[in-house]
Amino acid sequence: MALDSNAVIGVVGAGAMGAGIAQVAAQHGHRVVLADAFPEALSRARASHARAMSREVEKGRLDRGAADAVLERIGYVTGQTAVDLVALAACELVIEAVVERLDVKVNLFRTVESIVAPDSIIATNTSSLSVAAIGAACERAGRVIGIHFFNPAPVMPLVEIVPAITTRAITTESARALIDSWGKTTVVASDTPGFIVNRIARPFYGESLRMYEEGLADIATIDWAMRELGGFKMGPFELMDFIGNDVNYAVTSSVFEAMFYDPRYRPALTQRRMVEAGLLGRKSKRGYYDYRDGATAPEPMKDSVLGQQIVDRVQAMLINEAVDAVYLRVASPADIDLAMTKGVNYPKGLLALGDEIGPSEVLDRIVALQTEYGEDRYRPSVLLRRAVKQKRSLLA
Numbered sequence: 001m002a003l004d005s006n007a008v009i010g011v012v013g014a015g016a017m018g019a020g021i022a023q024v025a026a027q028h029g030h031r032v033v034l035a036d037a038f039p040e041a042l043s044r045a046r047a048s049h050a051r052a053m054s055r056e057v058e059k060g061r062l063d064r065g066a067a068d069a070v071l072e073r074i075g076y077v078t079g080q081t082a083v084d085l086v087a088l089a090a091c092e093l094v095i096e097a098v099v100e101r102l103d104v105k106v107n108l109f110r111t112v113e114s115i116v117a118p119d120s121i122i123a124t125n126t127s128s129l130s131v132a133a134i135g136a137a138c139e140r141a142g143r144v145i146g147i148h149f150f151n152p153a154p155v156m157p158l159v160e161i162v163p164a165i166t167t168r169a170i171t172t173e174s175a176r177a178l179i180d181s182w183g184k185t186t187v188v189a190s191d192t193p194g195f196i197v198n199r200i201a202r203p204f205y206g207e208s209l210r211m212y213e214e215g216l217a218d219i220a221t222i223d224w225a226m227r228e229l230g231g232f233k234m235g236p237f238e239l240m241d242f243i244g245n246d247v248n249y250a251v252t253s254s255v256f257e258a259m260f261y262d263p264r265y266r267p268a269l270t271q272r273r274m275v276e277a278g279l280l281g282r283k284s285k286r287g288y289y290d291y292r293d294g295a296t297a298p299e300p301m302k303d304s305v306l307g308q309q310i311v312d313r314v315q316a317m318l319i320n321e322a323v324d325a326v327y328l329r330v331a332s333p334a335d336i337d338l339a340m341t342k343g344v345n346y347p348k349g350l351l352a353l354g355d356e357i358g359p360s361e362v363l364d365r366i367v368a369l370q371t372e373y374g375e376d377r378y379r380p381s382v383l384l385r386r387a388v389k390q391k392r393s394l395l396a
């Protein structure tokens with residue numbers, strides 16, 4: 001079923017993500033029903049929409065009339081029962097963005113399915129739960145899909161479209177076409193832990209934490225190396241402080257568990273201790289760095305030999321992870337490279353970077369780590385070995 005701008009869009013959960021998604025849909029001409037169990041969440045969402053539209057007017061991107069029209073297209077609904085949410089009956093697509101708990105999402109999907117038309121699509125914005133498990137709550141699981149936006153949804157261009165094994169092809173096509181029409185860059189990911197971005201990005205944090213834990217370098221030096229020599233916008237420790245160490249630890253732990261405790265995804269004890277100590281990052285004014293007034297930032301060592309060693313190691317682990325995601329058909333090579341540049345602003349797609357460095361050099365680095373440490377964490381992807389043997393591009 002093709003969805004056009006006449007389709008009414010439902011969004012359930014008006015927190016950071018839901019409010020942003022509702023705004024994007026309304027800015028693209030849709031009438032939107034935004035629902036939340038709590039009236040305070042809706043008041044905050046309404047205020048954030050008003051602020052966002054005023055900013056658009058100030059920046060000259062919209063005139064006042066058009067900005068008001070966007071705001072008028074959003075209806076705010078409080079409640080969580082089928083009676084409260086009856087306004088969703090008009091929606092051809094409902095996107096769920098409530099708390100990250102399977103029991104809550106399953107209950108909500110049952111309720112939403114009892115309200116909407118039989119051919120409406122019901123999507124989840126989950127970051128870490130299985131779309132199949134959520135879809136199983138519905139009688140028509142074929143219309144359930146993951147539509148994974150990044151935070152903040154109005155700004156971040158990437159959206160991962162995640163069909164479950166039970167999702168019908170027409171649901172995937174319609175969802176992707178609609179989100180493309182909102183000016184987003186869509187990639188299709190398989191329903192596997194972390195989808196594309198949250199899976200492949202793990203070594204950016206994990207390998208940096210490992211080097212810090214073994215005393216190879218301090219956090220300021222690792223961040224400096226990844227920024228200045230690696231070309232990343234932020235170093236791993238500054239980025240973890242920005243995301244929140246609690247959030248980052250939760251994502252890592254959930255991917256680790258969902259991957260049946262594969263050591264490649266094991267969280268670091270350092271992360272856990274940071275969370276236990278309440279050193280959550282910018283939001284608690286202390287994390288790997290001190291953000292309190294008057295605090296001074298630690299100086300990096302700026303040793304280019306050490307810096308390059310750090311960058312080489314993290315890059316090799318990231319490329320190996322990206323190649324393994326191709327091998328396990330998490331997504332196409334092109335979508336994997338697109339996802340890492342558009343979802344987490346990497347300076348270059350990891351497969352393209354691997355080709356540039358040379359697959360055999362990447363393999364040598366991983367094998368050297370595996371030999372030195374003797375850990376399964378450093379096992380090279382079979383596809384990397386094959387690419388080297390067959391002298392093939394990693395993007396092929």
Ligand SMILES: NC(=O)c1ccc[n+]([C@@H]2O[C@H](COP(=O)([O-])OP(=O)(O)OC[C@H]3O[C@@H](n4cnc5c(N)ncnc54)[C@H](O)[C@@H]3O)[C@@H](O)[C@H]2O)c1
Binds near residue numbers: 079098125151
């Ligand atoms: N924050 C991120 O960076 C991010 C990025 C991508 C995806 N996600 C995913 O998006 C979802 C929402 O995340 P968030 O950061 O916006 O959370 P949030 O805590 O800011 O918002 C969740 C909202 O859901 C509401 N809610 C809870 N239970 C409800 C129910 N039964 N019915 C209706 N409303 C209910 C809460 O009142 C709250 O307003 C989660 O699945 C999360 O994993 C988050």
